[in-house]
């Protein structure tokens with residue numbers, strides 16, 4: 001029973017994180033290779049407030065949202081200057097720097113991280129599962145609303161063609177920033193849950209591998225849809241459990257799966273077709289950007 | 293002291309340049325962030341180890357690893373990247389990351405998770421001393437091999453027909469085709485040469501630090517991406533400049549302000565700073 | 581008073597004078613044609629007016645108010661609609677969604693409005709009307725990227741018309757179309773003009789422009805070399821020379 005609850009919490013967190021990444025990368029088309037860092041910012045915010053300031057766990061949620069969204073705003077600002085591959089590398093770099101700052105600043109506990117994080121009395125693992133599931137549902141609801149709002153339509157338009165979206169009166173800067181702030185803020189909200197679920201926070205846990213896992217989940221399920229993000233998070237989140245009997249080959253299977261998916265069905269299991277259509281605005285030259 | 297750091301920095305930069313150059317060349321013709329390039333680097337280290345322990349002949353081990361590394365690179369672009377041409381950039385990027393994960397695990401399964409010694413039992417000879425600067429034989433070797441390979445690559449890119457074909461494909465595929473360039477062949481050779489360089493870097497690093505392990509490509513994988521972006525994605529000269537710059541910057545920052553930042557984060561701090569100032573990369577040509 | 585006015589507008593690219601001191605007025609309700617050989621600076625003129633490019637010198641006025649230096653989205657908000665020389669429909673969205681997106685112009689003015697509001701029945705009806713108007717209703721739910729070039733052009737037109745612009749700017753709208761498609765398009769623009777729309781039309785093809793425009797401005801090497809009615813321009817030796825020079829270049 002306990003085992004299922006723990007797996008359930010992990011899955012709910014994965015769903016939340018993948019959905020929040022989907023807002024930035026799926027709806028807005030902005031690559032993110034450092035999404036786990038925003039979970040880290042949320043988790044560290046909760047950990048610091050609880051251990052250093054004695055703030056109630058419940059009150060760390062809004063703080064986690066704000067700090068993560070603030071950093072998201074900064075990274076979103078970068079997305080106004082750099083595009084596509086440059087942006088992918090920039091977000092990856094931000095992830096590295098965030099981890100390094102946590103790991104090498106004594107104030108943040110250094111390499112030891114921050115431990116001894118416990119949920120408030122009355123919040124046992126089952127309650128934590130309920131809260132995590134609630135957050136996942138909330139994130140899905142936000143996504144659902146966003147998809148149908150004018151902002152969601154503007155985001156999909158700018159994902160297709162920024163110049164044309166501008167010509168329709170949508171300030172692409174505004175909507176990119178909006179996607180980054182919402183997406184990173186929601187990832188930050190998962191932080192307090194993550195922190196007390198594990199009991200400690202440690203910089204490297206929010207590094208590149210975790211970020212890639214999240215991106216992979218979103219892409220595997222299908223970018224740009226809620227069902228895709230949820231399916232990707234649940235299937236790949238369960239995979240380590242299911243593949244336990246071949247756990248020695250886990251990364252092999254994982255890597256192979258990614259390759260096959262991209263070769264056979266790059267739109268993901270349940271994604272929108274936009275990933276399939278060639279001729280997205282690209283640069284001249286280089287053979288991969290020219291329609292074959 | 294400063295001179296010593298400069299030497300160390302140039303050695304590190306030369307190694308970076310070997311790996312990053314292949315990456316930037318591949319980006320030039322394919323427009324793919326070839327993360328799995330670092331997997332070739334690791335492959336080069338293992339192949340070098342295998343050949344070296346069999347023959348105890350370093351040049352042979354180096355050339356053998358480069359040849360097989362080139363073949364591996366060729367196969368990757370043929371079997372993985374060619375089918376993904378025309379897909380949005382995220383698709384080949386994720387495929388490449390998948391391949392990188394797969395390669396790392398394959399090395400672990402084949403060679404074991406433990407760190408292997410490259411030159412078992414052979415001690416590093418005493419360094420040469422010159423005006424207070426200590427240079428080890430390996431450092432000289434690295435500098436010589438790196439300089440030679442970079443020079444050969446420069447000649448191939450700038451003075452041969454195939455180099456011309458690469459530049460044509462990188463600039464405008466349609467015009468290149470109209471000029472009679474066989475794009476598929478040009479790209480295949482390009483990735484093969486780039487991979488040979490990465491494999492060579494793998495052998496040199498393995499020899500230098502006397503260790504080979506499955507995850508040795510992890511840090512380079514990310515760092516090389518930062519370097520090629522700093523160098524203006526697809527720009528070979530800029531990439532070599534950025535490699536040397538980073539090698540020196542890392543060595544100097546660690547030597548004089550080591551507590552500020554971990555060595556491997558410097559690349560990204562430099563990268564982010566530079567991109568905010570010049571969104572197309574530090575050494576990018578104008579208008580590209 | 582002109583609706584739109586360019587005053588000694590220049591745009592240079594690293595020494596190349598793509599636009600060189602162009603004066604231009606567009607009056608309400610007219611179709612003003614801009615012609616000129618390839619590379620004359622027509623698209624550059626559009627991009628400067630729409631805020632995609634900043635002018636090197638000179639100004640752009642909309643009803644007397646300067647608009648140069650504004651972002652493209654701000655200029656679109658002021659009621660300047662445009663199409664692109666190379667089709668730029670939102671490929672992954674359906675034709676219907678393409679038009680709907682353009683109807684959100686009011687909501688896009690603030691992040692809060694865009695986030696809290698969504699398209700309602702009124703917008704959906706209006707989108708259908710626009711699709712009907714350009715003859716795209718049968719294709720409403722196809723991904724725009726899969727439409728033929730002729731249909732994509734009409735979709736771009738519907739999209740530009742959606743927020744009821746005060747000026748419609750068309751960049752070579754019939755280039756690459758079949759004769760039949762071009763005829764349909766021209767008839768459509770005539771119809772819109774009769775409804776009172778002001779149009780600024782770029783067209784490389786002299787025949788089409790002469791047919792549609794009341795007034796023409798001729799650009800060559802970034803300069804305005806002639807202006808007047810189609811008949812006046814046709815008789816102007818400078819214009820003939822500019823076009824012939826172009827043809828010779830192409831032939832040679």
Ligand SMILES: Nc1ncnc2c1ncn2[C@@H]1O[C@H](COP(=O)(O)OP(=O)(O)O)[C@@H](O)[C@H]1O
Nearest residue numbers: 593596598616617618619620621622623624625
């Ligand atoms: N972004 C740009 N950078 C450099 N040169 C440009 C750019 N855009 C246009 N040009 C040059 O400006 C001149 C005018 O181009 P353009 O306005 O597209 O002409 P037209 O639309 O009349 O055919 C051409 O010589 C073209 O090469």
Ligand SMILES: [Mg+2]
Nearest residue numbers: 622623624665
């Ligand atoms: Mg033009």
